[in-house]
Amino acid sequence: MVYSKREDGRKFDELRKISAKVGIIKRADGSARFQIGDTIAIAAVYGPRELHPKFLQDPEKAVLRCNYDMASFSVTERKKPGPSRRSTEISLVTEKALASVVELDLFPNTAIDVFIQIIQANAGTRCAGICAAAMALAHAGIPMKDMVAAISVGKVGDKIVIDLDKEEEDFEEGATDIPVALTARNKEVTLLQLDGEVSKDELMQAIKLARKGCEEIHNVQIEALKEIYKEDKNGQ
Amino acid sequence: MDNEYIISLVDQGKRLDGRKFDQHREISIETSISKNSEGSARCKMGNTEVLVGVKMDVGTPYPDSPDEGSIVVTTELSPIASPDFELGPPGVEATEIARIVDRGIRESKAVDFKKLCIKSREKCWVFFIDIYPMNDDGNLIDASALGALAALKNTRFTKLENDKPVFGEFTNEKVELDKLPITFTFVKIGKGILVDPHTREEKAAEARLSVAVYNGKIHAMQKGGSKGFTESEIEMMLDLAIKKEKDLKKVIEKAK
Numbered sequence: 480m481v482y483s484k485r486e487d488g489r490k491f492d493e494l495r496k497i498s499a500k501v502g503i504i505k506r507a508d509g510s511a512r513f514q515i516g517d518t519i520a521i522a523a524v525y526g527p528r529e530l531h532p533k534f535l536q537d538p539e540k541a542v543l544r545c546n547y548d549m550a551s552f553s554v555t556e557r558k559k560p561g562p563s564r565r566s567t568e569i570s571l572v573t574e575k576a577l578a579s580v581v582e583l584d585l586f587p588n589t590a591i592d593v594f595i596q597i598i599q600a601n602a603g604t605r606c607a608g609i610c611a612a613a614m615a616l617a618h619a620g621i622p623m624k625d626m627v628a629a630i631s632v633g634k635v636g637d638k639i640v641i642d643l644d645k646e647e648e649d650f651e652e653g654a655t656d657i658p659v660a661l662t663a664r665n666k667e668v669t670l671l672q673l674d675g676e677v678s679k680d681e682l683m684q685a686i687k688l689a690r691k692g693c694e695e696i697h698n699v700q701i702e703a704l705k706e707i708y709k710e711d712k713n714g715q
Numbered sequence: 716m717d718n719e720y721i722i723s724l725v726d727q728g729k730r731l732d733g734r735k736f737d738q739h740r741e742i743s744i745e746t747s748i749s750k751n752s753e754g755s756a757r758c759k760m761g762n763t764e765v766l767v768g769v770k771m772d773v774g775t776p777y778p779d780s781p782d783e784g785s786i787v788v789t790t791e792l793s794p795i796a797s798p799d800f801e802l803g804p805p806g807v808e809a810t811e812i813a814r815i816v817d818r819g820i821r822e823s824k825a826v827d828f829k830k831l832c833i834k835s836r837e838k839c840w841v842f843f844i845d846i847y848p849m850n851d852d853g854n855l856i857d858a859s860a861l862g863a864l865a866a867l868k869n870t871r872f873t874k875l876e877n878d879k880p881v882f883g884e885f886t887n888e889k890v891e892l893d894k895l896p897i898t899f900t901f902v903k904i905g906k907g908i909l910v911d912p913h914t915r916e917e918k919a920a921e922a923r924l925s926v927a928v929y930n931g932k933i934h935a936m937q938k939g940g941s942k943g944f945t946e947s948e949i950e951m952m953l954d955l956a957i958k959k960e961k962d963l964k965k966v967i968e969k970a971k
Contacts, residue, residue, distance in 0.1 A: 504850045505762045506797050517750055521849065523795040546802060548793065551845040552752035552768020555883035560791050560845060561804060594795040596847065598766060599749040 480652055482636025491640045494630070494692055499610070499703035501618045509619025511703070513611035515696075516644055517601035522611035524619040527589035541586035545574040547608050549597040569605045576609050576629065576660040576670035582622040591621060602645045603631045606658050609670065614700050618707065626700060628693040629660035629670055632685040634677050639684050641692045657682070659689035663697045666690065721919040725907040731915060732761075737955055739911045742963070744861070744970045746869040753885065754870025756970065758862030760911060762852035764796075767844065767862040769870045773880050774841040776832065784831020784839035788817040790846040790859060797851035797914075811937070813846065815898065816860045818935035819927035820844075823896035826867065830891065838878050842870070842890075853913040856925050860898035861963070865970040868892050896929040897963045899956040902940070908948060910955065924949070926956045 485491065495516030504510035507523035514520075530536045547569040551560045573595065581591065593615065595608040606629035613627040633640060634655040635647045648654055655675025661668055668686070677685065724730065734740070740761030749755040754769040776783055790813040794800040805813070820826060831840040844866065846859045867890055874884040902912040902920035909916060917923075923939035933953065938944070944952075 504764075504795065506850050506852065507795070519749075521795065525794070525798050528798070546794070550749070550766070550768060550847055551789075551843065552749055552755060552770050555751045557770035557772060557843050557845075560789055592794065594793060596793060596795050596849075598847075599751060601751075 480637050482638045482650070485640070486646055487644065491638050492688055492691065494642045494695060495644065497696060497699050499614060499699050501614055501703050501707045507615070507619075509615040509617070509621070511611045511614035511618060513607050513614065515603060515607050515642065517599060518603050518607045519597070519599040520604065520607035520611040521596045521598060522608065522615040523594045524591065524612070524615040524621070525594075526591035526619070527586035527621070528592070530588065530590035536588040538587050540583040541589045541591050543574055543578050543581055543583060543591050543593070545570050545577065545593040545595065545612065547573055547595045547597075547605065549600060549604065553597050553600040569608070572670055572672065573605065573609055573612060577612060577616065577627055579667070579669055580613075580623045580625045580627055580662055581616060582624065585622060591616075602643055602648050603658070605629070606631050606660070609660050610696055610700065614704060617704055625665060626663040626697055627660055627669060628663065628696040628700060629658060630689050630692040630696060631656055631658045632689045632692070633657045634675065634681060634685070639681055639688060641688045657685050657689075659686060659693070661690060661693040663693070717915055718919040721915055722905045725904045725909070728907075730909065731913055736907055736909045737959070739959075739963075742861070742966050744865045744966060746865055746970050751883070753873055754866045754868070754890070756862050756865035756869055758858045758865060760854055760858045761913075762850055763854060763858050764848070764850040765855065765858040765862045766847045766849055767859070767866040768847075769866045770843045770845070771873045771880065772841050772843065773833065773838055773878070776836060776839045780828070781836040782832045783828035784841060785828060786817065786820060786826065786842045786844055788813045788820070788844045788846070788863065790816075790848075792848060796848040800851070811939070812856055812859055815856055815925055815935065815937045816844070816846065816863050818937075819860050819896045819898050820863065820867070823894050823927060823929040823934040825864065825892055825894045825896055826890065827893055833875070833878055840872075842867070851914060853915070853917050854900055854911050856900045857898050857911060860927070861967060864892070864895060864967055868967070868970050894929050895964055895967050896927045896934055897960050897967070898925055898927045899952075899959065900925040901952045901955075903942065903944060903948065908952060910959075924952055926953060928956045928960045931957050931960070
């Protein structure tokens with residue numbers, strides 16, 4: 480049960496290498512790429528735009544719609560293209576992770592569509608997708624109350640760790656995976672899932688660790704968003 | 716409205732972005748963009764961007780070609796790439812792109828299917844070539860065809876143990892690409908014939924022709940759009956495709 484050392488040499492509270500870029504899809508209203516270790520997520524935002532069919536419209540606010548999808552070639556054994564039960568659920572929790580920060584009341588009767596594509600997967604894809612989506616929403620100029628960052632924490636063997644990679648997720652003697660999304664300013668938890676087994680103390684410790692990781696991710700997100708305005712200044 | 720504007724531009728011998736009628740946008744190719752795939756590539760034509768990944772599996776040869784493997788090409792027009800695309804199973808447009816790419820590779824014999832045979836009548840490699848446009852700024856057909864070729868050039872075989880694939884483990888053996896067919900798509904707007912159309916040009920076009928060329932020979936064609944071409948127009952497009960083959964080949968030859 481003892482997990483003494485991480486395969487890739489990271490400390491138990493250390494994230495994989497992160498990079499982010501905004502404005503990668505020209506036709507979208509907002510877009511971003513977020514990479515953590517070997518996991519790469521791309522997100523595009525379209526909207527606010529007209530919502531069809533009409534009966535789906537909400538006269539009080541915009542409808543946020545998220546779609547998460549993994550490219551067939553993003554995993555070792557080809558994933559059949561198209562939606563699955565897994566991707567449907569992830570789309571739903573992604574939407575819930577982001578909905579509270581977006582000023583949806585400003586755009587009644589419209590849709591704000593978020594599309595997430597995983598092009599390379601090595602664990603933590605839903606969190607990477609949420610990080611990319613939050614940046615794409617900001618890049619689209621949609622008013623937001625706060626920023627969202629997400630990271631998976633968990634228990635591998637006897638250790639509480641942050642940012643599990645694929646090998647750790649598949650750890651023979653058991654691993655618990657806990658994806659967490661946090662708003663940057665208010666530190667509200669907007670995504671929380673778990674499969675495995677942990678004690679209450681371990682869970683609270685893991686969430687604390689996620690908070691630290693999300694702060695680090697948030698800084699990367701903000702830097703990437705600032706970068707786009709630097710380019711604009713140079714007349715690009 | 717926009718269509719009328721584009722038609723009037725073409726009448727004056729002009730294009731939206733100032734290109735000549737026979738001029739491509741800048742093309743760039745990057746390979747190995749996704750680690751878990753056997754081969755992958757990103758192909759950009761101007762702002763149009765397409766990702767292509769190759770995955771392998773072991774299948775059974777078709778009864779009429781017991782010593783050959785095969786390829787399966789799919790295209791997913793995800794709404795990530797354009798406000799005009801919608802979620803759902805591949806529609807007509809996506810299927811057409813996949814079929815054109817498939818034919819270009821298959822008919823030019825770019826990949827020798829015989830080399831994909833593992834055991835006659837029993838086992839063969841099947842290549843899944845999956846195309847994901849990331850930004851549709853027109854001419855997804857040519858960008859997909861070029862991206863698919865680059866991804867194939869980048870492909871290494873999956874490890875095989877007792878005739879079973881070990882997914883996630885690769886050999887150093889690369890896929891041999893015997894030929895490099897280049898696909899050219901033309902559109903007819905008013906009286907003008909334009910290569911490498913932009914999205915807005917595609918919308919204004921009355922007719923479309925895609926041609927796959929290898930070594931001056933034509934290996935696949937697809938006519939689209941609701942109007943027709945004259946014989947002399949067809950000849951002109953074929954001449955142009957054959958003339959431009961060398962230029963585009965240089966781009967794909969560099970890809971590894």
